[in-house]
Amino acid sequence: MTTIKDIAKAVGVSCTTVSNVIHGRSGRVSAETIDRINEAIDQLGYVPNMSARSLVSSSSKVIGVISHLTPHNNESIVEDPFHSAFIGSIERTLSNNGYYLMLRTVQTTSELLAFLRNWNVDGLFFTGVFEDEFFQFLTELDIPIVLIDSYVSNSKMCKVGLEDYKGGYTATRYLIEHGHRDIAFASPPIRERGVVSERFQGYKQALAEASLPFRPELVFERELDVETTIALGTQLAKRNDLTAVFATADIMAVGIMAGIQQSGKKVPEDISVIGFDDINLCQLSSPRLTTIHQDAPLKGKLAVEFLIDLLENNPIENREIILPIRLVERDSVNSLA
Incomplete structure (x- = not known):
């Protein structure tokens, strides 16, 4: 993975200068140098080390909910009542534990890179992740991740799913x-x-x-x-x-x-x-x-509990929870038997 040292070498500046630009302390850096550093960051695909950043700036107490579900009509994930219910549960549970929620939809690794570059989040939830290049990129991130409704696996991540x-x-x-x-x-x-x-x-x-x-x-x-x-x-x-x-x-x-x-x-x-x-x-x-x-509030609550365990380095015996389903009979099915 690309490091600050790689960026500094590509631009011809010190690691301190690159670090200052990344962390917004660029008052003494020329606009031209800032542009060159940002261009190198984009070209080399640099991702900030969130653990290292937290040592400098302390925990942000901000958790990101990232939707990789991208409808062709560009509707927001929160327009789906089911997603609104479980995101609401995530927000309530995070709030009860002193954290804040940030919601974002990203389609590509470059969009995720831009998000991580601009926001020092403590951890991430992802929905709509598949076995593809985007997921492979997630496996390289140095940040706690919980996957929701995703049929992919990684030993570092936790998952909450359904039958x-x-x-x-x-x-x-x-x-x-x-x-x-x-x-x-x-x-x-x-x-x-x-x-x-x-x-x-x-x-x-x-x-x-x-x-x-x-x-x-x-x-x-x-x-x-x-x-x-x-x-x-x-x-x-x-x-x-x-x-x-x-x-x-x-x-x-x-x-x-x-x-x-x-x-x-x-x-x-x-x-x-x-x-x-x-x-x-x-x-x-x-x-x-x-x-x-399916129990949307419980799904959100369990996802937060997983993430807090990851953040606090608590032992996790089982990194995957599959919630049960059940049939609810009402009035929309007619019997032909």
Whole structure:
């Protein structure tokens, strides 16, 4: 990994000068030299050593929540009620322990570099991380990291996840037990070894166990914004080759129900819908949404407890927690049996 010494050698200045620029103590450094140092930092991919910085400036008490989930419509992660719930839990638990939260969405390693260069955070939470170049970069960082809903592993990091596969299986099996044979799968874009992929595999397993064929034409990958999910519901209402939909997020399921109903069809009489997450909106929709429950507040609380253990160098016996799911029956699934 690039060091301050490497930057100093590339620019032709002392390590002290480079350190002063990095830490904002550049009053006696010329603008030209500052520009050259920053250019070398970018070119060489320098990442500050957060442990060393904390020795100089003391703990910032700031924890970053970094979302690597980047919808094509550029909506914020907090517009999803589920993410709002677990981020709210993270903030409350951090606050109770004397820490502050900073929320950021980053798409690339260069964006993360810029963030770390400008903010002395004590630790980081990451959501939406996959086995790719971005994750490999995370493994090189010298800072406590907790992964949330990510199917990647590193011995330095802790993880909080969910029974995603079982959730997808349970939702689909429930529809099958109620007589449905033509079941659509609706989700955000499916990425290998991600949360949605695990739920998708559970969906396919339930179909296989019931000797039902997997039909790719009944898989619908869409973004989670209101307009897109309602449009998908309208599209599904026009089809006559399905009786039920499993949506991998409640916010998508409710949008689909709205589109179906706006098209003149009824839920669940014409098309049944089951969701995933059990956000508060499920009890306000009409009909009330049958869904797979996960405990978002507990997920946030456990993630913070992991991070505090890392910050305090406490012994951690198990660095991964997988939370359970359960089915919540309401009114959006009709029985054809």
